[in-house]
Amino acid sequence: MPPISEALSVQIVELLPRLRRFARTLAGNPSDADDLVQICIERALTRSEQLRSDAPLAGWMFGILRNAWIDEARARARRTRVFAPEELGEHVADPAGAHAEILPVQQAMQRLPDEQREVIGLVLVEGLSYSEAAQITGVPVGTVTSRLARGREALQAILRDGEQEQA
Amino acid sequence: MKPSEETLMAYVDGELDAAARARVAGAIAADPEVAQRVAAHEALRGRLRATFDAVLEEPVPPHLVALVQARAKEPARGQLLQFPTKRTPQRAWLQWSSLAASFVLGALMWQFGSRLFAPGPLSESHGEFVASGALARALSGQLSAQQNPSDTVQIGLSFRSRRGDFCRAFHLQGSLATAGLACHDHEVWKVQVLAHDEVSQVATGQYRQAASSLPPTLLGAINEMIAGDPLDAAAEGQARAGGWQGKP
Numbered sequence: 001m002p003p004i005s006e007a008l009s010v011q012i013v014e015l016l017p018r019l020r021r022f023a024r025t026l027a028g029n030p031s032d033a034d035d036l037v038q039i040c041i042e043r044a045l046t047r048s049e050q051l052r053s054d055a056p057l058a059g060w061m062f063g064i065l066r067n068a069w070i071d072e073a074r075a076r077a078r079r080t081r082v083f084a085p086e087e088l089g090e091h092v093a094d095p096a097g098a099h100a101e102i103l104p105v106q107q108a109m110q111r112l113p114d115e116q117r118e119v120i121g122l123v124l125v126e127g128l129s130y131s132e133a134a135q136i137t138g139v140p141v142g143t144v145t146s147r148l149a150r151g152r153e154a155l156q157a158i159l160r161d162g163e164q165e166q167a
Numbered sequence: 168m169k170p171s172e173e174t175l176m177a178y179v180d181g182e183l184d185a186a187a188r189a190r191v192a193g194a195i196a197a198d199p200e201v202a203q204r205v206a207a208h209e210a211l212r213g214r215l216r217a218t219f220d221a222v223l224e225e226p227v228p229p230h231l232v233a234l235v236q237a238r239a240k241e242p243a244r245g246q247l248l249q250f251p252t253k254r255t256p257q258r259a260w261l262q263w264s265s266l267a268a269s270f271v272l273g274a275l276m277w278q279f280g281s282r283l284f285a286p287g288p289l290s291e292s293h294g295e296f297v298a299s300g301a302l303a304r305a306l307s308g309q310l311s312a313q314q315n316p317s318d319t320v321q322i323g324l325s326f327r328s329r330r331g332d333f334c335r336a337f338h339l340q341g342s343l344a345t346a347g348l349a350c351h352d353h354e355v356w357k358v359q360v361l362a363h364d365e366v367s368q369v370a371t372g373q374y375r376q377a378a379s380s381l382p383p384t385l386l387g388a389i390n391e392m393i394a395g396d397p398l399d400a401a402a403e404g405q406a407r408a409g410g411w412q413g414k415p
Contacts, residue, residue: 003238003239004238004239005239006239008239009235009236009238009239012235013227013232013235013236016227016231016232016235017222017223017225017227018223020222020223020225020227020231021219021220021222021223024219024222025215025219034228034231037231038230038231038234041231041234041235042234045234045235045238105214105215105217105218106218106219109215120215121219123180124180124211124212124215124216125215125216125219129181129182130177130180130182145173145176145177148176148180149172149173149176152176152208152211155211155215156207156211159211159214
């Protein structure tokens, strides 16, 4: 692997807090999220020559992180198929009341379909534009807006239900 | 005409041009129901940000920073003094022959002899430098997750080297900030590398991540020696409990 420039390493280090935040919107669990960031750094360093000097680093690395998460999610889906009964049971048995106090927004995010969660993370949390989010997720802008709309609706509904159960 | 839901979302997301934005602003002013829908979208956005922005305040795990920095090109700043292990004393001292190295060593010896470091953190033994005093105590006893920022010695990364022994990066705080790397070998900590740490001098008083404040040259040395990942807090605790005994 060729070494990277000092300037690029500084830029990547400065980006780490945001990469961790984005990973947390995707993975929920902090240690899984940091594992994703680590995979993202490793992949980015191997492919650093792909990065054009005029290209925005953040978008490029968000894309790598997002793809790493998709890979992990697929691997997880394969495992879930093998261990389906217990794992599904755990999720269903988790009553909203028991954990409603613990960061309901993070929990609500985890209940969104992957395709909605990633655009919510990119646009609403990271503040990227629709077209940047479209580039990262590899879908047309129209698809981003419809996923955002469905994701928002679902989040609002999950949060509202959680609050009603608490009340 | 009421703006569509999609338009209201685009408004909240900052995706509308000036003309469209003005139309939505007009609709908000004229229609409480539109205002309420926009407020709901803004509230959701605000709630998400409030939740996940907390991550930005967390310290970045040192191993992630080290992963990036270890790949950076050797920078011009900072001096790296590599102690060759298992060499004759004469050859080891040759490594010190450059003027810069002599200066740093001289300054260190002066500082180590001062009241800050009684009895001194380094001693020389058969051509190798061995940690002593406060440095030896910190290397053996201090866990990186549980140290006081005011401690004279700060431990950075701990890891297992390719030779199988445990190594730890450290900072010596003081007027001449120094960072180094020591490996546990035959019941002592042998200092492998010592670098004049300009970075932490500049950043005095500022909170810095343990790994990010290591001079890049030192991180490069760590990268050459490390086998696998740095130890996490649990593995560090286990290594200490086991007396830092590496693989035979």
